[in-house]
Structure formats: C-alpha cells, structure tokens
Amino acid sequence: MTGPGIWSPLVLPRLTLPHRVVRAATYDNLATRDGFPTDAQADLLAGLARGGAGTLITGFAYISRQGRALQGGQAGIDHDDKIAPWARVLEHVRRADAEAKVVLQIAHTGRQTTSGATGRPVVGAGPVRCTYFLSPVRPLTEREIGGVVRSFVEAARRAWRAGFDGVQVHAAHGYLIHQFLSPHTNRRRDAYGRDPLRFLREIVAGIRERTPLAILLKLSAGEDRPDGITLDRAVDYARAIDGWGAVDAFEISYGTMEIPLNIIRGAVPADVSLRYNPLFTRWGRWPVALFRRFLYPWYKKRFLSFAELYNVDAACRIRQTVRTPVLVTGGIRTGGQIADLLARQGLDGVTLCRPFIREPDFVSRLRDDPGRRSACISCNLCTVMCDSPYPLRCWMDAPDDLRREALGI
C-alpha cells in the first residue's frame, strides 16, 4: 500500500492542511490570569509557523469559567472580549506564514480541576472523584448539560469570529467530554447515560450548525482503568461519530489526568514536579517528603513506559473502520516513522508536541533532512514545569543559572 507523502496537503472537508505534520495542542502557561492570550503566545505560535509547522493546534482553551484548568496561565474563549486578542494573535501568526492554519482547542475540565481554580463547584458526568485532583464532583443536571453544550458552541463561534481555521473539540485526557464517554465516570441513568455519545453529538451538531469551521476531535482510545474507555469502545465511538459526517478529522491519543504522565510517557522528573505541583505543595514540606519516600515508589508502578509510536496501533484500528481522516499523536520522533505511518499504515497525518518544544523549526529541519530524528529526549521537564510560574520551554537548553534557579539542578 502506498499512501500520501509527508509534504502532500491533507484535504479535509472544510480545511486543507499544508502538509501532514501538525503541531499538537500544547498548554504554554502564557495567558494572563484572566485567560487573555498575550503577545508572548503570539510570538510562540508565530515562531512555530515560521519554522514550517503548517498547522498549529493551540493549548486547551476553556469555554467557561467552570471549565477552567488548575493551571493559572490557561487561555480562554469564554467571553466575546477574548475575540479581538485572539484575532491579534492570528494576525501575528499569518504575518509569519500566510498559509499557516490555526486551530483552537476548546475544552471543559469537568472533574479535572478544583473549585479554587474555577471559583465554582466542580462538576462532572457522574459523582466519581478524580484520584489526582480529589475534588468532590457534583453531576451536572440535564438542564446544566444544555448550558455546557451552548458554551461549547458559543466558544466555537468566537473562534470563528476571531479568524481561526478550525476548532479541536477536546474529548480526550479525562476532560468533561471524556467523562461522558467513559463508563468509569458516566454513572448517569438519564438519556446522557443511556447514550454516552449524546453530549458530544449535541456539541458537534451545534458547532456544525452555527459555524463553517473545520471540527477536529481529540479522543483517548484507552485509559488506565479497565472499566473506562477501552480500544473496542473507542472504535465503536469513532464509527458512530464517522456516521454523523460532521467531524473533519480524529486525533488519537490516550489516557486521563488520573495518571497524567501516561498521556505523554517518558522520564518522570518527580522532584521537580513535587516542587511546583499545587496539588502537592498545598500539603506542606513534611507530608510531601513523606509521600516522596514512602508512597511514591508504589505510585510509580502505575506509570506506563515510553515506547515510540505508542498510540499508533489504536489509531490504525480506528482508521480501518472510519472514512474520516485520522491523525495520531504520541512518541512520533523521526521523519522515517512519519513517512511509514502515511505510506504503509494508512494514517492521514501526525501530531507532535514535545519535538516542537525542543525545536520549533522541526519541520524545516525535516525538509532538509527527511530521516531526521527529533532532539527531544522526553525528559518531561516541559510538562512538569507547566505548574511553575515559568512559561513553556525546553529545559534541556536552558542556561545553567536558570536551570539552577528553576529546577534546583
């Protein structure tokens, strides 16, 4: 079988991507505390566009205050006053590359947050607490669900008015939509429990009806609980979603925030994480030290080890059952791998996150050297430092004094 090459455009029903290597959604800790995008965010995205990234998916943007994440530098799209600042970001990106396509990832955290972060009660599909955040969860009423659907649709309309080329509906990583899709969290007895796809279907239908934007959908095709989303279930969901004819592309990922490192895998910089992670720092010094010494070795056993291409088997299984194009994320590190996924495995594109943090011009380098390997070593300092006051960066190339000050190493 010979599929498309890396540099051939990916033609989706409502958007043509310049080539097949997409920058995956990446939280950057750069928005104001009120969720307004900043010049620094514009510079980050423009740098990626200049480096040939072609299609950029932003970090997850909250659609309502109640759906905010714990991280203070998260951008939002929850109010009309955010349209003009996002439009300025897009102007900046398009000055760097007039052909660049920019997709806003829209999300509601559901149970994966704290009321301290949102100023609201924590809500979810069902009453099950997330073992990472530990917040008590109040199940949404049917009436409230209607309100959340409207917030997603309004967020997408704002994205359209700001000039985005598409939205990516975040249905993965244990956030609210995932909570409806997973039997572990969806314990409802109403129509949204009998039909776990209903919430997502209403969101997608609303966006499709009210905007001409391309809709991408990020799905976890597995999670760290046997009673959660399994690959078989994900395949069934993808087949049903395919039938709606409203989603332009899937992106296949894994996991939930119960074990956040299993979403990305790789090294576990535990000491740096315990230095900044607000869920631990609120305990104080001694409880953290005791956790590190006695509980952490047990907790660590639950981490999945890193293997390159770790979501590819799941993505290929989904690809075989749908007509909608499928992108895959997770541990894709070389030009040869990408070429093979497209030419022989039947996938339509790839998304990369950490390689772009390490080398924002990774795509330009790949054009010069098609077999190129990413310089990212998945040390995951970029990830754990998302909880620190420092903006997103690769810490491998940080100056020594900054490493000492920020990382203590």
Ligand SMILES: Cc1cc2nc3c(=O)[nH]c(=O)nc-3n(C[C@H](O)[C@H](O)[C@H](O)COP(=O)(O)O)c2cc1C
């Ligand atoms: C620092 C960092 C921030 C991330 N932020 C998001 C995000 O906002 N939304 C999302 O869906 N995934 C996010 N991810 C996951 C990535 O999009 C991607 O799926 C994952 O890192 C695997 O790809 P990689 O091996 O190329 O890094 C993030 C990952 C990292 C390392």
